[in-house]
Amino acid sequence: xxxxxxxxxxxxxxxxxxxxxxxxxxxxxxxxxxxxxxxxxxxxxxxxxxxxxxxxxxxxxxxxxxxxxxxxxxxxxxxxxxxxxxxxxxxxxxxxxxxxxxxxxxxxxxxxxxxxxxxxxxxxxxxxxxxxxxxxxxxxxxxxxxxxxxxxxxxxxxxxxxxxxxxxxxxxxxxxxxxxxxxxxxxxxxxxxxxxxxxxxxxxxxxxxxxxxxxxxxxxxxxxxxxxxxxxxxxxxxxxxxxxxxxxxxxxxxxxxxxxxxxxxxxxxxxxxxxxxxxxxxxxxxxxxxxxxxxxxxxxxxxxxxxxxxxxxxxxxxxxxxxxxxxxxxxxxxxxxxxxxxxxxxxxxxxxxxxxxxxxxxxxxxxxxxxxxxxxxxxxxxxxxxxxxxxxxxxxxxxxxxxxxxxxxxxxxxxxxxxxxxxxxxxxxxxxxxxxxxxxxxxxxxxxxxxxxxxxxxxxxxxxxxxxxxxxxxxxxxxxxxxxxxxxxxxxxxxxxxxxxxxxxxxxxxxxxxxxxxxxxxxxxxxxxxxxxxxxxxxxxxxxxxxxxxxxxxxxxxxxxxxxxxxxxxxxxxxxxxxxxxxxxxxxxxxxxxxxxxxxxxxxxxxxxxxxxxxxxxxxxxxxxxxxxxxxxxxxxxxxxxxxxxxxxxxxxxxxxxxxxxxxxxxxxxxxxxxxxxxxxxxxxxxxxxxxxxxxxxxxxxxxxxxxxxxxxxxxxxxxxxxxxxxxx
Numbered sequence: 001x002x003x004x005x006x007x008x009x010x011x012x013x014x015x016x017x018x019x020x021x022x023x024x025x026x027x028x029x030x031x032x033x034x035x036x037x038x039x040x041x042x043x044x045x046x047x048x049x050x051x052x053x054x055x056x057x058x059x060x061x062x063x064x065x066x067x068x069x070x071x072x073x074x075x076x077x078x079x080x081x082x083x084x085x086x087x088x089x090x091x092x093x094x095x096x097x098x099x100x101x102x103x104x105x106x107x108x109x110x111x112x113x114x115x116x117x118x119x120x121x122x123x124x125x126x127x128x129x130x131x132x133x134x135x136x137x138x139x140x141x142x143x144x145x146x147x148x149x150x151x152x153x154x155x156x157x158x159x160x161x162x163x164x165x166x167x168x169x170x171x172x173x174x175x176x177x178x179x180x181x182x183x184x185x186x187x188x189x190x191x192x193x194x195x196x197x198x199x200x201x202x203x204x205x206x207x208x209x210x211x212x213x214x215x216x217x218x219x220x221x222x223x224x225x226x227x228x229x230x231x232x233x234x235x236x237x238x239x240x241x242x243x244x245x246x247x248x249x250x251x252x253x254x255x256x257x258x259x260x261x262x263x264x265x266x267x268x269x270x271x272x273x274x275x276x277x278x279x280x281x282x283x284x285x286x287x288x289x290x291x292x293x294x295x296x297x298x299x300x301x302x303x304x305x306x307x308x309x310x311x312x313x314x315x316x317x318x319x320x321x322x323x324x325x326x327x328x329x330x331x332x333x334x335x336x337x338x339x340x341x342x343x344x345x346x347x348x349x350x351x352x353x354x355x356x357x358x359x360x361x362x363x364x365x366x367x368x369x370x371x372x373x374x375x376x377x378x379x380x381x382x383x384x385x386x387x388x389x390x391x392x393x394x395x396x397x398x399x400x401x402x403x404x405x406x407x408x409x410x411x412x413x414x415x416x417x418x419x420x421x422x423x424x425x426x427x428x429x430x431x432x433x434x435x436x437x438x439x440x441x442x443x444x445x446x447x448x449x450x451x452x453x454x455x456x457x458x459x460x461x462x463x464x465x466x467x468x469x470x471x472x473x474x475x476x477x478x479x480x481x482x483x484x485x486x487x488x489x490x491x492x493x494x495x496x497x498x499x500x501x502x503x504x505x506x507x508x509x510x511x512x513x514x515x516x517x518x519x520x521x522x523x524x525x526x527x528x529x530x531x532x533x534x535x536x537x538x539x540x541x542x543x544x545x546x547x548x549x550x551x552x553x554x555x556x557x558x559x560x561x562x563x564x565x566x567x568x569x570x571x572x573x574x575x576x577x578x579x580x581x582x583x584x585x586x587x588x589x590x591x592x593x594x595x596x597x598x599x600x601x602x603x604x605x606x607x608x609x610x611x612x613x614x615x616x617x618x619x620x621x622x623x624x625x626x627x628x629x630x631x632x633x634x635x636x637x638x639x640x641x642x643x644x645x646x647x648x649x650x651x652x653x654x655x656x657x658x659x660x661x662x663x664x665x666x667x668x669x670x671x672x673x674x675x676x677x678x679x680x681x682x683x684x685x686x687x688x689x690x691x692x693x694x695x696x697x698x699x700x701x702x703x704x705x706x707x708x709x710x711x712x713x714x715x716x717x718x719x720x721x722x723x724x725x726x727x728x729x
């Protein structure tokens with residue numbers, strides 16, 4: 001039967017009636033996710049506390065989008081079991097704005113894909129899902145509403161006269177006036193609030209108030225019917241809260257009736273039933289056991305029944321719900337018949353015939369086949385006992401199951417199956433010392449971190465008969481080693497007593513991690529778990545909780561103050577260090593600038609010197625070129641003189657000319673020096689002038705040279721020639 005928020009209140013009496021008449025109730029839940037991260041996955045050597053913590057964290061993080069409940073009762077007339085299956089879409093309550101309810105939950109991608117592949121309707125879940133509100137959240141919402149509406153406005157002395165006049169007017173309206181409504185003047189918003197408040201308080205809801213303008217309120221008398229129709233906002237919100245409780249009413253009724261609960265691999269189902277619809281799960285596993293035994297004193301897990309019974313384990317190749325149901329249908333024939341009661345279709349009610357359909361992973365269908373499997377398994381086990389006690393097997397007669405009264409069920413009652421573990425079950429009523437026997441399990445550490453499972457197996461199985469099973473620890477840098485042959489435990493322990501790789505029994509695992517914290521991989525989660533275990537006190541009062549919160553806030557403030565003082569000191573030190581570093585950087589930069597300036601000056605000086613040297617070299621080269629040209633011209637002059645070859649006798653005028661020419665030569669030499677200096681330092685634009693001056697200078701030098709040559713020749717000839725008489729003489 002499909003149940004949503006539109007038909008839930010209508011069908012709630014039918015659901016309670018089916019629970020009342022049932023012998024047991026089977027349940028199945030679907031989830032929006034299983035684990036937040038890979039670290040939350042099951043580990044083979046989890047302790048009971050670790051495995052419970054993982055289930056608890058999953059129930060706190062994810063929600064139940066679909067719940068399945070199926071009731072089974074025995075019909076004495078037909079000698080059959082009759083089943084009523086209910087499929088609920090459940091969506092966390094939100095409510096109106098005044099209630100301020102905004103739930104948050106996680107979704108796992110793989111789980112959503114799994115649901116959609118099995119026909120889950122997400123639109124119906126969100127649009128028509130039945131809301132649910134836990135008792136703790138309900139009390140918080142009601143406290144907020146009481147603060148909102150019980151905030152009574154006090155009437156001061158200034159407005160006391162107005163209030164007395166209004167009260168007299170109201171009394172007259174109620175006792176003497178035949179009119180159904182009157183209009184009252186209220187000059188401001190404060191007085192309007194007083195009128196609304198006092199009318200609600202004095203008339204007990206038989207007079208309604210309505211603001212018709214900024215300064216007028218209309219008062220209207222109401223009959224009983226009108227009073228019910230015209231409810232105040234507070235009453236409407238109170239009715240809304242009752243509707244938002246929703247599916248929690250079903251779980252509360254299961255807790256109230258204490259009916260046996262049947263599930264298949266139901267650890268997460270039980271955790272979600274408590275965490276999602278009742279109250280918070282405790283931190284400690286022992287407190288969890290106490291809570292389950294108080295809420296659900298009788299629990300059966302069909303997966304545990306199969307896995308813990310040798311004959312059933314041989315029959316069932318796979319213990320998943322669908323496979324187990326199929327094997328049971330084919331092999332277990334001697335069991336009572338089961339009729340699934342189908343409610344006729346209605347406008348608001350739809351039913352499915354689960355006997356003709358296989359709707360795997362629809363919560364209502366899974367709850368139904370879980371109950372059917374439980375009846376078949378119980379009948380099979382009861383028949384085994386009766387056939388063993390009787391010499392000749394009796395013909396089978398269908399009878400009501402002896403749940404709880406037979407010795408058979410004591411072996412399976414209140415034991416929840418655990419997957420992927422060497423523990424077979426979790427007991428919900430007593431201690432688990434008899435559950436775990438890990439005397440053949442050891443914890444090894446201090447081996448090379450590069451080693452993998454094959455390397456560890458090869459190392460530890462040497463000399464051990466039947467070998468070992470190795471499993472890497474999730475929480476530390478070690479591994480667990482299980483000696484498969486218990487007779488070899490002492491040999492294994494003695495062999496690794498004095499080796500570099502350290503091996504300790506499993507019983508010393510937690511103590512080893514405490515003594516060697518460097519082995520832990522996730523220290524934060526360990527600290528968090530210890531903190532949660534110490535704070536675990538479910539029955540604390542509200543006042544004490546508030547007091548603890550105040551103390552925590554004070555301690556936080558003191559810690560923050562100390563931290564701030566330390567931070568300020570650290571900042572001052574850092575600022576001083578920064579200032580020193582900045583000053584040193586400035587000095588270094590100044591030195592660099594000075595060195596750069598010196599280098600630039602030296603470079604400029606070198607460039608100036610090089611330019612001067614280049615110019616001097618150019619002047620010398622030009623002088624050399626000029627001298628070479630002059631020598632060529634002189635050589636040409638000598639040739640011309642030789643060609644002339646007319647010696648003459650020197651007269652006094654010639655000697656005077658020679659003296660004058662010598663003086664001219666000295667002057668010409670001085671002018672030549674000055675011209676050379678001008679040539680060195682003038683620009684290219686003045687070279688024409690210098691060239692002209694040099695031409696004249698060189699021409700004079702040639703003439704002087706010629707005269708000197710002629711004079712020297714004539715002097716030689718004169719000295720060599722014989723003396724002659726003067727012509728004049």
